[in-house]
Amino acid sequence: MAAMAPPALKRILFVEDDPDIQSIATMALESLGGFAVLACGSGDEALSRFAGFSPDLVLLDVMMPGMDGPTTLETLRRRPDGAGVPVVFMTARVQAHEIARYREMGAADVIAKPFDPMTLADTVQSIWRSLHP
Amino acid sequence: MEPDELRQYFAGRLPHRLAEIEDACRAARDAGWTGEPLRTFHRLVHSLTGAGATFGFPEVSEIARGLEHLLAGLLKRDTPPGEPQIGEIEDFLAGLRPVG
Numbered sequence: 001m002a003a004m005a006p007p008a009l010k011r012i013l014f015v016e017d018d019p020d021i022q023s024i025a026t027m028a029l030e031s032l033g034g035f036a037v038l039a040c041g042s043g044d045e046a047l048s049r050f051a052g053f054s055p056d057l058v059l060l061d062v063m064m065p066g067m068d069g070p071t072t073l074e075t076l077r078r079r080p081d082g083a084g085v086p087v088v089f090m091t092a093r094v095q096a097h098e099i100a101r102y103r104e105m106g107a108a109d110v111i112a113k114p115f116d117p118m119t120l121a122d123t124v125q126s127i128w129r130s131l132h133p
Numbered sequence: 134m135e136p137d138e139l140r141q142y143f144a145g146r147l148p149h150r151l152a153e154i155e156d157a158c159r160a161a162r163d164a165g166w167t168g169e170p171l172r173t174f175h176r177l178v179h180s181l182t183g184a185g186a187t188f189g190f191p192e193v194s195e196i197a198r199g200l201e202h203l204l205a206g207l208l209k210r211d212t213p214p215g216e217p218q219i220g221e222i223e224d225f226l227a228g229l230r231p232v233g
Contacts, residue, residue, distance in 0.1 A: 018180045020146055021187060027134060063179060092183055114186030114194070117139065 006132035009125060013055035014039045015046040015072065016090070017064040024117050025059075033121025043067030043075070051081055057128060059111070062091035062102075070105050077106055086131055088124070090115070136189055143188035150184075151229055153177055158226060166213040175204040181229075193232050200225035 012035045016022045019041070026039045038053045040046040044067055046058070058076070062069035069089055076082035086108035091098075094112045102110050109127045111120075157174040164170040178201045185194030203221055207214055214222065 018184055020143060020150075020184050021180070024139065024142075024187065031134060063176060065173070065176060092179070113183045117134065117187065118136075 006129065007056070009035065009056050009128040011036045011038070011053060011055045011057075012124070013037075013046060013050065013053055013058045015041075015043060015058065015064070015069070016061045017041050018061075021061075025115075025120060028117040028120045029124065032118070033124065035121070035124075043069070043072030046072060047075055047079075047082075050076065050079075054081075055085060057124070058085055058087045059124070060087055060089055060107075062089050062093065070102075073105055073107065086128075088127055140189045143184065143190060147190075147193070147232065150177075150181060154181065154229070155226065158222065162219075166207060167211065171204065171208060175201065175208055178204060190232070193229065196225055196228045196232075200229075 012029055014025060014037050022039045026037045029035045029037045038049060040049060043064060060069045060072060073087050088109045088111055089102050089107045090111045090113055092113040094110060099110050108131055111123060154177050157177050160170040161174040178197050182194050182197040182201050185197055203218065
C-alpha cells in the first residue's frame, strides 16, 4: 500500500507590521515558493481576515504594535477555526530559552530574523514537511 | 528578485524610515523617555535592525542594533537616560543619517 502524500502547503497568512519586510517576504513566498499569501499588518487584521482566507499556515511576527505575536496566537487558539493551524513565529530573539518559550505558547516552529528572502520559501516548505512526516 | 534590486528598493525607503525614527526619538524625548513613545522608538529601531540585514545593508543594521540595545536597556530599567546616554542616542542617529 502506497504511503499517503502529505497535504500541500498552498495558503500562507503572513502577519508583519514592517511594510518593507512584508513586501519582500510576500514577494519571495509568492514568486519563489508559489504560495498564495495574504499579508496583514497587525494581529487584529490577521484575526479578522483569518476565516475568509483559511490559511494552511500562519507566519507571525513576534514584536508588533498593539496586539503582539504571542497574544495573536493565544487569541487564535481560542477560536474553533484557529485551534489547529500551524503558527510559525518570525523573530530576532532566537536564543534556546526563547524558542522553548515560543513552543510552549503553541508555535510549531521559529524562523530567525533577519531572514534571507532568497531562501525563505524553502525554509517554510521544510517546516511544513517536518510537520507532516 | 535579485539582491541588487532588494538593495535598491531599500535604499529608496531608507530616508522615510530614518525620518520616522527621528520623529519617534523626538516624541520619546518630549515624553521624558518613558511610556509608549519610548516603546515606539525602540520598535522602529528594532525593525530597522532586521530590515537592514534582510535587504543587504549590514552597516545600517549594525548601527541600529547598538541603538536598539541602548533603548531596550532604558525600557527595562524604566529610568530616563543621563546626558551620556542621550549623547550616545544622538551619535547613533548621526551614524545613520549618511546612509539614509
